[in-house]
């Protein structure tokens with residue numbers, strides 16, 4: 001498989017017996033929005049594809065359940081930070097399920113790893129890459145000229161100070177970032193430097209070190225996290241282990257809504273739960289998969305309508321084959337004739353070479369369109385070949401979740417009754433029954 005590595009800024013071939021994958025998860029102070037869902041769906045496609053190819057993988061996802069925003073929101077609502085974080089962690093798990101995301105190998109809330117974090121930070125101090133000042137511990141960036149900034153492709157001396165880096169007089173260099181934060185408010189733990197809590201950037205570096213024990217294969221996250229978060233993750237891991245954190249850094253592009261960049265501060269985010277309730281998971285998956293994951297993506301009503309049309313089209317085809325075969329009107333044949341018109345025998349080969357080529361999912365969507373066209377012609381001839389089963393396989397790898405009912409005797413009788421009414425030219429009655437059948441997800 002070939003993927004675009006943001007660090008080397010080139011396509012990188014990856015071929016290992018067992019993939020180690022990490023994705024930066026959410027801070028559970030609120031519901032997640034569809035921008036947060038993009039890296040999750042991106043990772044899900046990789047994981048599903050590996051499973052399809054029978055390649056082993058380990059996939060770790062974190063949950064940030066210690067954070068200033070959690071402290072603030074919990075205080076506003078007069079509940080404990082644990083309770084507040086638990087409410088939104090549960091909501092996140094629910095979103096994962098509704099997004100049809102395959103369960104990661106492990107999901108770790110950072111609060112369960114405090115003793116490991118303390119050892120990790122202490123180790124950085126002992127190695128001379130971190131220092132304590134007035135109960136805070138900072139990473140000393142001064143020794144990393146040339147490496148720090150490599151991921152976000154910027155010179156360490158030209159970093160945009162003040163915008164995304166806290167100004168702090170305790171720091172040796174303005175770019176130094178906090179590993180352990182002294183605190184009097186909110187949840188805190190006792191360390192050798194006094195009471196405090198871990199900094200966000202240390203969390204992912206520690207979890208990767210603790211879980212995988214070695215350089216991982218793929219690190220996934222949104223492009224907005226590239227600097228400073230991913231840069232800081234990488235430099236800590238390098239300081240601790242004298243090697244790269246990940247062989248490939250995968251970054252997905254950000255989302256816009258009606259041409260305005262989606263952000264919490266602009267209050268134009270769409271929550272996953274709201275999007276799914278209104279348009280369904282297949283619509284969101286189609287929108288993400290029909291564009292290259294590295295590119296920015298603008299979502300508007302036209303695109304949502306287009307996604308719903310596509311989903312309806314594919315679902316209608318799957319249902320037609322489902323009920324057609326149930327009443328014996330369509331026969332599934334277990335062979336794929338070499339058909340020069342459609343090159344149907346090439347579908348799976350094409351599919352695999354497209355995904356192997358930096359996850360070319362937009363072209364896979366076109367391939368599905370071609371397969372649907374092919375199958376629709378076959379339905380008219382009442383014989384559907386293996387293209388159908390291949391289509392089901394591809395749909396599964398892309399994580400679409402179509403609601404195709406397993407038809408029982410009663411359903412089959414009703415379909416036959418509908419067909420008879422058409423045969424008898426009782427079209428009014430047939431139309432009414434057809435509507436009932438549609439509403440019952442039968443046809």
Ligand SMILES: [Zn+2]
Pocket residue numbers: 023024025204229233
């Ligand atoms: Zn992270």
